[in-house]
Amino acid sequence: MDAVRNVRRKRLVAMKAHVIKRITDLSVNHEPLSMVEIPVPEPRTGEVLLKVLTCGVCHTELDEIEGRTPPAFFPIVPGHQVVGEVVAHGDGVNEPQIGCRVGVAWIYSACGACDLCLDGKENLCPDFRATGRDAHGGYAEYMVVPAGYAYPLPEKFSDAEAAPLLCAGAVGYRSLKLLNLQNGQPAGLTGFGASAHLVLKMMRFLYPDSAVHVFARNPLEREFALSLGAAWAGDTTDSAPELLAGIIDTTPVWLPVLSALENLNPSGRLVINAIRKESVDTEVLTQLDYAKHLWMEKEIKSVANVTSADVREFLGIAEKMELKPEVQLYPFDEANKALTDIKHRRIMGAKVLQIA
Ligand SMILES: [Zn+2]
Numbered sequence: 001m002d003a004v005r006n007v008r009r010k011r012l013v014a015m016k017a018h019v020i021k022r023i024t025d026l027s028v029n030h031e032p033l034s035m036v037e038i039p040v041p042e043p044r045t046g047e048v049l050l051k052v053l054t055c056g057v058c059h060t061e062l063d064e065i066e067g068r069t070p071p072a073f074f075p076i077v078p079g080h081q082v083v084g085e086v087v088a089h090g091d092g093v094n095e096p097q098i099g100c101r102v103g104v105a106w107i108y109s110a111c112g113a114c115d116l117c118l119d120g121k122e123n124l125c126p127d128f129r130a131t132g133r134d135a136h137g138g139y140a141e142y143m144v145v146p147a148g149y150a151y152p153l154p155e156k157f158s159d160a161e162a163a164p165l166l167c168a169g170a171v172g173y174r175s176l177k178l179l180n181l182q183n184g185q186p187a188g189l190t191g192f193g194a195s196a197h198l199v200l201k202m203m204r205f206l207y208p209d210s211a212v213h214v215f216a217r218n219p220l221e222r223e224f225a226l227s228l229g230a231a232w233a234g235d236t237t238d239s240a241p242e243l244l245a246g247i248i249d250t251t252p253v254w255l256p257v258l259s260a261l262e263n264l265n266p267s268g269r270l271v272i273n274a275i276r277k278e279s280v281d282t283e284v285l286t287q288l289d290y291a292k293h294l295w296m297e298k299e300i301k302s303v304a305n306v307t308s309a310d311v312r313e314f315l316g317i318a319e320k321m322e323l324k325p326e327v328q329l330y331p332f333d334e335a336n337k338a339l340t341d342i343k344h345r346r347i348m349g350a351k352v353l354q355i356a
């Protein structure tokens with residue numbers, strides 16, 4: 001009850017939050033976020049109030065700030081990899097309990113009533129709302145979220161380690177589910193960034209008899225993939241030593257899509273895990289050859305966001321695997337520095353704000 005009383009007191013005062021006030025160009029504006037004082041939000045029916053402990057910093061924040069996936073309103077508090085403690089319930093909420101440490105991911109809410117939601121595809125719901133883009137997120141001392149989208153976190157992970165699992169880890173898990181691999185079937189990853197390296201670790205755990213082949217331009221990434229248990233690593237346009245049952249593409253461009261299709265088995269599936277593809281090399285699509293790339297029942301499938309079930313399942317697997325990401329911590333008031341470091345690809349590891 002102390003926590004509740006503290007929050008009641010706290011509601012009388014303001015909290016600190018970083019907000020995006022407008023779309024801006026990060027190559028000229030190095031301080032896109034403004035630190036403001038705003039009221040601590042009140043949890044409404046079905047919601048919980050969280051005291052935020054840490055929040056991961058994601059490349060998607062850059063997409064919001066620069067307008068590629070623009071916020072629904074301004075000013076908005078960004079942040080969709082939130083670790084917090086439940087400190088108050090709105091009406092009708094019993095779980096998660098007061099004092100429970102929970103995570104919040106990119107999915108903030110969905111309608112729960114449309115055909116897609118009823119079919120377990122709430123990530124595709126027309127009323128899908130994203131944390132930190134369509135509702136205030138975790139770059140703040142407090143936030144509210146619908147109770148069903150706050151997931152109890154395994155104790156094994158520290159507040160900092162848990163944050164990156166809620167984005168790169170959870171979306172990577174969804175792409176692996178969509179690949180529909182059977183243990184023993186050979187598979188591939190094209191592109192080897194933050195999400196792909198977590199996916200490789202998951203593949204080694206979930207499909208221990210499947211050889212994983214990694215296609216990456218950067219020789220250091222290929223070396224890293226081999227050190228994590230990849231059976232083979234080559235350049236983006238190389239041919240793997242065998243045809244593959246499924247490949248996950250995490251690159252922002254089109255050439256790897258064509259190369260991946262050439263590397264697929266008959267009936268193989270390519271899963272594209274990217275919110276948007278860049279237009280720099282769309283001309284390679286004119287080389288798409290039906291017989292070479294698509295014939296023999298090859299499939300292409302995209303990945304959109306995550307469901308609450310994905311996040312819950314993934315956290316259980318991450319706990320069993322002890323899947324701990326490399327983390328780079330920033331003080332709360334250095335959020336702008338964390339974002340510019342992502343923009344300029346400075347410092348390895350997932351970036352996390354320490355808020356409490
Ligand atoms: Zn993210």
Ligand SMILES: [Zn+2]
Pocket residue numbers: 110111112113114115116117118122125126127
């Ligand atoms: Zn829906």
